[in-house]
Amino acid sequence: MAFAASVAFVTGAAPAAADPIETCTPTVGAIVAVDFGPFGGGVVRGCDTTPTTGYELLRDGGFTTEGTQHDGPGFICRIGNGAFNSGKQYPTPAKESCVLTPQAGAYWSYWIASPGQASWSYSPLGAMDRKPKAGDVDAWVFGATDVGGTTSRPAFTPDDVRAKGGAPDPSETPTDGPSVPVGKIDVPAAARWVTQQLHDGSHVVDEGSETPNYFLTTEAAYALAAAGGRSPALDKVVARLAAGTGEYAYAAGPKEAP
The missing domain is CATH 2.170.130.30 (Ferric Hydroxamate Uptake Protein; Chain A, domain 1)
Structure with missing residues (x-):
């Protein structure tokens, strides 16, 4: 069952x-x-x-x-x-x-x-x-x-x-897209957007939820690292991920398979 x-x-x-x-x-x-x-x-x-x-x-x-x-x-x-x-x-x-x-x-x-x-x-x-x-x-x-x-x-x-x-x-029809040439990425703007999605500046939370979405939080950390390397914003996200390692790896509980 x-x-x-x-x-x-x-x-x-x-x-x-x-x-x-x-x-x-x-x-x-x-x-x-x-x-x-x-x-x-x-x-x-x-x-x-x-x-x-x-x-x-x-x-x-x-x-x-x-x-x-x-x-x-x-x-x-x-x-x-x-x-x-x-x-x-x-x-x-x-x-x-x-x-x-x-x-x-x-x-x-x-x-x-x-x-x-x-x-x-x-x-x-x-x-x-x-x-x-x-x-x-x-x-x-x-x-x-x-x-x-x-x-x-x-x-x-x-x-x-x-x-x-x-x-x-x-x-x-969107008219306010990034002011960069086609095929280019406005990296600073992208990093700002990612930072704005963080709850308490440290993790991503799904709409209607109160618990961290560790997968998206990890993706946010990758994005911030790629955008500018180490920064206070990235350090805060990494610290939150480190604190929630057990919860993320063992979502069904510590006695279940990761």
Whole structure:
């Protein structure tokens, strides 16, 4: 019974039937695209006319998912869709056990684009925390990328997969992006943004939660280190991670597997 409960927690309920792709437009719903290329497939799209989170968009868009035993269903470890290989989920258990957090060299990275945005942005939030808006498009790509999402972007553009027909509301189109050339990263601005996401300046907390999200806190530490090396802000994050090592490594309790 304990094993069955564990599986139910990781995989979650079965996904709802996807909305027909044509019901999503630039002003209604959001599109999600998953690239099964590394597994011999192609890009499969899904539509959800009323998504509340990126996780719901993925699952209500017709995809099945599996999380890890360590991080729960919110960390997407496997993805499948009936349009590819009878819905088989990838990576297979032979390639990835999905017990612990996958290595950065082989995992499903999460990318987002708003209406009018011509290139992908690496999502700063997990799928359960992101709130898609009308006309948004999400993408999931398996492979390797760094913490800032500066490598291994999707091989397709947002316009290749976004909803067609109509036109996005100009008032919803972002106009205040970073003042740096295309392809460059405003590193100081990115570091400031990361720092602003820290609770008490030391850790990341999911919306509606009071406990630290150690995975995202670790990602924040990597980002701050990459942006400017050692700093008071980074030292505070590292100290919080050090204090919570046991809680992070043994999320189910000290007597359970890490």
